[in-house]
Amino acid sequence: MDDEDDKIPLTGRVREKLVETKQEWAREGRLLTGQTADPSRDRLPPGQRLVQDWPVLDLGVQxxxxxxKWRLRLEGLVEAPLRLDWDAFMALPQAEAVNDIHCVTQWSRYDNRWQGVRASTLLxxxxxxxxxxxxxFTSYDGYTTNVPLAEFAREEALLAHSWEGAPLTRQHGGPVRVVIPRLYFWKSPKWVTRIELLGADRPGFWEVRGYHNEADPWKEERYSDAP
Incomplete structure (x- = not known):
């Protein structure tokens, strides 16, 4: 990150015990049901439970x-790298989407209404x-994750600045987070600042700690080497 990005204040510190616990979940295959589902027929993926609130999950740093001061870079294997400030981002065509959230920690929340810029617009x-x-993806807290370009290019993928008609709160990734609803929600990073297109895959924070690279909830792809 450049000097301007370095001025973004961070609060808290990485909760190492939380990270270790979630790695242990991956080693043990915790929460797995061994089932699959058809998203065209089954709205709730296997092993998930519905919630009405929106749990706050992060690594301990916000x-x-x-x-x-917010900046977004889209670079790497592109013909025209982008560097957007807030005004330039908000001047792009805006979109609204309604979709479900499926977190790998076993909760799902239906009918979330987002406003933002479609990933396809940026691409x-x-x-x-x-x-x-x-x-x-790289976030301001240092978090990283990865998806195939084909997933990011899907019509429903969004860089969201608002949820339920109000600006995204800091706790939920504001001012801008990624939303890729077809995958477990760790693939939708908060506080995004950099998007890099690559020729070869680059596993992110949880992917190198035992979590599945593809993360399809209906296939229950929670962990990479589950029992």
């Missing part, structure tokens, strides 16, 4: 990002090169 501007196959 960046405090004023909108005037159209950046023009991915033919060699681009994967996407790596």
């Amino acid at each position: 960046p405090d990002i004023a909108k005037e 159209d501007l950046a023009r991915p090169k033919p060699a681009a196959r994967f996407v790596s």
Whole structure:
């Protein structure tokens, strides 16, 4: 990150015990039911339970990002790298989407209403090169995750700045977070600041700690080496 990004204040510290506990879940295959489901027929993926609230989950560090300091870079294997400030981001075509959240910790929340910029809008501007196959996300707290470019390019993928008609709170990833509703929600990083298109996959924070690289909830792809 450049000097401007370095000025973003961070509060808290990484909760190492939490990280260790979730790694242990992966080693033990905790929460797995061994079932699969059909998303065209079954709205709730296997092993999930519905909640009405929206649990706050993070690594223990929350960046405090004023909108005037927020920046988004889309770079890597693209013809036209993007660097957007808040005003440029909000000047892009805006979209609204309603979808469900499925967290790997076994909760799901239906009918979340988001406002933001479609990922496809950003990709159209950046023009991915033919060699681009994967996407790596980096957040202001240092968190990383990865998805295939084809997943990020889907119509429902969004960079959201609002939820239920109000700006995203800091706790839930504001001012901007990624929303990729077809995958477990750790693939939808909070506080996003960098999107890099790659020719080869680059596993992120949880993917190198035992969590599944594809993360399809209906296939119950919670962990990479589950029993």
